[in-house]
Amino acid sequence: MKSLLITRPLPDPVIAAAQELFAVTVRQDKSKMSADEMRASLRDFDAVLPTLGDHYSAEIFADVPNPRAKVLANFGVGYNHIDVEAAHAAGLQVSNTPGAVTDATADIALMLMLMTCRRAGEGERLVRRGEWRGWHPIQFLSLHMTGKTLGIVGMGRIGQAIAKRAHFGFDMTIKYVNRSTKEMDFPAEQVATLTELAGQVDVLVVALPGGEETYHLINAEVFSAMQPHAILINIARGEIVDEAALITALQQGEIGGAGLDVYENEPDVPLELIALENVTLLPHLGTAALEVRTDMGLMAVENLRAFAAGEPLPNGV
Incomplete structure (x- = not known):
């Protein structure tokens, strides 16, 4: 044997x-x-x-x-x-x-999208610290995800599963960049370049394979193109995102927040990311069912x- x-x-x-x-x-x-x-x-x-x-x-x-x-x-x-x-x-x-892995990873992407848009992690930390003093009308005002525009970077199996959930579940407009055009059973607009896509969406999700071709593809240029309220989500590979540039963009208010399930040097997560309240951090839970x-x-x-x-x-x- x-x-x-x-x-x-x-x-x-x-x-x-x-x-x-x-x-x-x-x-x-x-x-x-x-x-x-x-x-x-x-x-x-x-x-x-x-x-x-x-x-x-x-x-x-x-x-x-x-x-x-x-x-x-x-x-x-x-x-x-x-x-x-x-x-x-x-x-x-x-x-x-x-x-x-497709459906489980897509589910985590939606979780990160919701948690980051609605400041769920920040709110939960407040409750756990015993600092919540009750509801009031302007507490934790956040980004309403329903009806917003979602950008997918990489429209493969996982990208399509995310887009499908977002379109049918949250009435989101779908845009994407991909090497080829994809035929799907819901409307989705292919955008010519990554920076164009970054400037047009409320949530940008990375769903690409890792490797030399995609290393630091999401960088300072992309963050500069994003709208100030827009949120970055990464459920792909940590090294696709230039983590130092992401930290700078978050600290300077260039983008609205980030939801990460993967990191550039796992399991090391920069203290600068941990210190930011507008970032959702998960321990690579993508397929953890x-x-x-x-x-x-x-x-x-x-x-x-x-x-x-x-x-x-x-x-x-």
């Missing part, structure tokens, strides 16, 4: 499904793997099920010239932490888990099953 390393604890049904196919070792440490651990994983196992933060760089593959491992079945739709070209050159297949994480794990296991059977990976990248 081939051996498999699962690099973080996963839901029990996922482990059980993997154990039917492989001799499974589950790494119990919940933090990302060290470089030495990744090198060992390539040397000592036939297959690896890694996840976000396990940075399989070209250097890691170069250090293990004849890896025993032949597949990295990534747990997650994003795989920019894996140098896929280097993996392929070293003889490894790579897969991900698209689809399983038991059934969703189970579905993601089972999709990864299905890729591993195909690998073991000598079949094409259903979600190869």
Whole structure:
């Protein structure tokens, strides 16, 4: 029986499904793997099920010239932490888990939109501190989200799911930037450039994959183009947003607020962001529902099953 390393604890049904196919070792440490651990994983196992933060760089593959491992079945739709070209050159297949994450991530985007527009985090903190003195007509006046204009940066599966919820649930006008035009069952206007989009919307949501092409795509130029009341939401990858520029824009009142589920240097969150009341900060909750994480794990296991059977990976990248 081939051996498999699962690099973080996963839901029990996922482990059980993997154990039917492989001799499974589950790494119990919940933090990302060290470089030495990744090198060992390539040397000592036939297959690896890694996840976000396990940075399989070209250097890691170069250090293990004849890896025993032949597949990295990534747990997650994003795989920019894996140098896929280097993996392929070293003889490894790579897969991900698209689809399983779409609805849960879209739900978190709407949560962040509502929380930030309506100052929910700020209000909850007031109550928890015991400082709320009762209702009055001008307390916590905020941005009414219904009927506003939403801009989506990246109209893939997740972007479309966010737009659909916003249009049908909150009567929002949808605009977007994307490399190609998308056909959807609701009205959505494609805008030519990111800065044009930024200037036209009340809420701007980042829904792009990470990687070199999108690094710091959301930067000072974008924040300068946004309206002073507009809100930025990021449920994609932290490094897409220039965090220093975001902090400056928030501190100077250039934009109205931000809702973040991801950060440029996770798990480190700048103290400047934590200090701002007009920012909603979540600990990367995008797919953190038991059934969703189970579905993601089972999709990864299905890729591993195909690998073991000598079949094409259903979600190869």
